[in-house]
Amino acid sequence: MARSVTTQRKLTFTILGWAIGLLIFFPILWTFLTSFKTEGTAVATPPQFLFFDWTLENYHEVQNRSDYMKHVTNSVVISVGSTLIGLALAIPAAWAMAFSPTKRTKDVLMWMLSTKMMPPVGVLVPLYLIFRDWGLLDTRLGLVAVLTMINLPIIVWMLYTYFKEIPGEILEAARMDGASLMKEIVYVLTPMAVPGIASTMLLNIILAWNEAFWTLNLTAANAAPLTAFIASYSSPEGLFWAKLSAASTMAIAPILIMGWFSQKQLVRGLTFGAVK
Amino acid sequence: MATLQTRATARLMMSPAVILLFLWMIVPLVMTLYFSFLRYNLLMPGTEEFIGFLNYQYFLTDPAFFTALGNTLMLVGGTLLITVIGGILLAIVLDQPFWGQGIVRLLVIAPFFVMPTVSALVWKNMLMHPVNGLFAWIARSFGFQPIDWFAQLPLFSIILIVAWQWLPFATLILLTALQSLDGEQIEAAEMDGAGALSRFYYLVLPHMSRAITVVILIQTIFLLSVFAEILVTTNGGPGLQTTNITYLIYAQALLQFDVGGASAGGIVAVILANIVAFFLIRLIGKNLER
Numbered sequence: 001m002a003r004s005v006t007t008q009r010k011l012t013f014t015i016l017g018w019a020i021g022l023l024i025f026f027p028i029l030w031t032f033l034t035s036f037k038t039e040g041t042a043v044a045t046p047p048q049f050l051f052f053d054w055t056l057e058n059y060h061e062v063q064n065r066s067d068y069m070k071h072v073t074n075s076v077v078i079s080v081g082s083t084l085i086g087l088a089l090a091i092p093a094a095w096a097m098a099f100s101p102t103k104r105t106k107d108v109l110m111w112m113l114s115t116k117m118m119p120p121v122g123v124l125v126p127l128y129l130i131f132r133d134w135g136l137l138d139t140r141l142g143l144v145a146v147l148t149m150i151n152l153p154i155i156v157w158m159l160y161t162y163f164k165e166i167p168g169e170i171l172e173a174a175r176m177d178g179a180s181l182m183k184e185i186v187y188v189l190t191p192m193a194v195p196g197i198a199s200t201m202l203l204n205i206i207l208a209w210n211e212a213f214w215t216l217n218l219t220a221a222n223a224a225p226l227t228a229f230i231a232s233y234s235s236p237e238g239l240f241w242a243k244l245s246a247a248s249t250m251a252i253a254p255i256l257i258m259g260w261f262s263q264k265q266l267v268r269g270l271t272f273g274a275v276k
Numbered sequence: 277m278a279t280l281q282t283r284a285t286a287r288l289m290m291s292p293a294v295i296l297l298f299l300w301m302i303v304p305l306v307m308t309l310y311f312s313f314l315r316y317n318l319l320m321p322g323t324e325e326f327i328g329f330l331n332y333q334y335f336l337t338d339p340a341f342f343t344a345l346g347n348t349l350m351l352v353g354g355t356l357l358i359t360v361i362g363g364i365l366l367a368i369v370l371d372q373p374f375w376g377q378g379i380v381r382l383l384v385i386a387p388f389f390v391m392p393t394v395s396a397l398v399w400k401n402m403l404m405h406p407v408n409g410l411f412a413w414i415a416r417s418f419g420f421q422p423i424d425w426f427a428q429l430p431l432f433s434i435i436l437i438v439a440w441q442w443l444p445f446a447t448l449i450l451l452t453a454l455q456s457l458d459g460e461q462i463e464a465a466e467m468d469g470a471g472a473l474s475r476f477y478y479l480v481l482p483h484m485s486r487a488i489t490v491v492i493l494i495q496t497i498f499l500l501s502v503f504a505e506i507l508v509t510t511n512g513g514p515g516l517q518t519t520n521i522t523y524l525i526y527a528q529a530l531l532q533f534d535v536g537g538a539s540a541g542g543i544v545a546v547i548l549a550n551i552v553a554f555f556l557i558r559l560i561g562k563n564l565e566r
Contacts, residue, residue: 009372010372010373010374010375011374013369013372013373013374014374014375014376016369016374017369017370017372017374017376017377017380018376018380020366020369020380020384021379021380021381021383021384022383024383024384024386024387024440024443024444025383025384025386025387027387027395027398027399027402027403027440028386028387028390030398030402030403030410031394031398031402034402042402043408044408045408045413046413046417047410047413089292089293089296090293092289092290092292092293093289093290093292093293093294095289096285096286096287096289096290097286097290099286100282100283100285100286102283102286106561108290108294110557110560110561112293112294112297113557113560114553114557115297115300115301116497117497117549117550117552117553117556117557118301118305118546118549119500119501119522119542119545119546119548119549120501120503120522121501121503121521121522121525121526121541121542121545122305122308122542122543122545122546122549123304123305123307123308123542124525124526124529124530124538124542125307125308125311125529125535125538125539125542126303126304126307126308126311126539127304128529128530129307129535130304130307149296149297149300152293152296152297153297156293206389209391210389210390210391210392212391212392212393212503212504213501213503213504216393216503216504216507217526217530226391227391227392227393227504228393230391230393230394230397231393231397231504231507231508233397234393234397234400234507234508234509241401241402241408244397244398244401245398245402248394248397248398251391251394252389252390252391252394255389255391256386256389256390258389259385259386259388259389260382260385260386260389263381263382263385263448266385266388266448267448267449267452270445270449270494271449271490271494272560
């Protein structure tokens, strides 16, 4: 029996819920609004909320900075590249662990998880020196490699929990019906595995896009993704709030939308299946 | 039914991921360990020599280490306090039926997807700026003296920013746990005359305890390594007031080029993180068996 909800109670929680939601979202909303102001209006007191002359000038200026598109490209290459390589490594591994588990499968999974617990600063020095000696500093290749390894445990774990949910009997049934291995993979496995793979991919692109330890420490001008580009706005002599807002809005908008789509999978991915 | 052949195939399928991860974990860690016993400064090439535990002695007796350790604990503890309590309250509100629930949920989880450098700079400049910031304007409209956040309360300012980033994570996980709570049980308690507070204390809280533990442990792992927020707002200052262990080691390595000292610090950081990881791994491992 569902609990009856009085209209008054619902109204109270509507007001409360929206107030809290807007309060938490406010910094993002404020950034969005400021990105359409002139630099003068951006720092005006009292602050201008909606009734100012909206302008797209900041977006033009940020994009016209010769290097802006380079940083966007870097972000895309690094996050998508590291995710795809990670998937290529993880899909077979997770598959094997889910469908032909051995006594040691659990240990392997736990060990993979434990690599994720290593604080990045513990290996900063050797990695920096290796990168320096191999000419990988400030290259996309180097960052793709590091981010692949960082997110590989999460990818394996997420895929494992998804693959575990595919009933093995269905595969057997297909085999009994005379499906060849090729057909089994194309017609039976893929349709069942794709949603899990897609959400794993989405979450990992988000994590790689926002990664801000290695991207800040291992890049300079050439391979810097948006995280590092935005960090360059921290210098006190170059405080342009409206332009910072425009650059920030463009940097977070695509990932925010992807995040909203993958919110259900987020819990599973980030808790390694401990909370579903 | 795993035949010998499928078992061999399975091993083959796993090996690339396992071997690469193993190398990724072991090679740099062994190098860090090795460097930590050397006098090794990039500014003085050719003077490397074995000095035993001297780097550890310097690192662990340096007053900066204790300041950084204290700051790290404050940062982790403060953020956990805000996000866990805030997360529980928010999860309870979001669990109630109301109009626009789905949209509010999206608004609440949004900060999690904002990259750390953006959230830090937006908060520092547009909200916390002592003259033009929004908080300063609000304070002045009520007749108060605006707070110069990063000068007067630098560590607390960073805690606020980090807590804003992690509140959605805690909320989302606690909400997921809350939604699996049996509604009939609550109803039965209600009919037996249990008030809202005792229902919360005796039913809801115990039900969420596992999720709360998961939130605390996972966040601790990430919060020990907070870096970008400090780098773009305070650079660890003023003085050492916002330097955490991660930032201290970064400064030693890439600003002072003291490879040996930074490596010793890195090993200390690994040990600290492992203490937390030990509990987390056990908790998740237990869950895997079910």
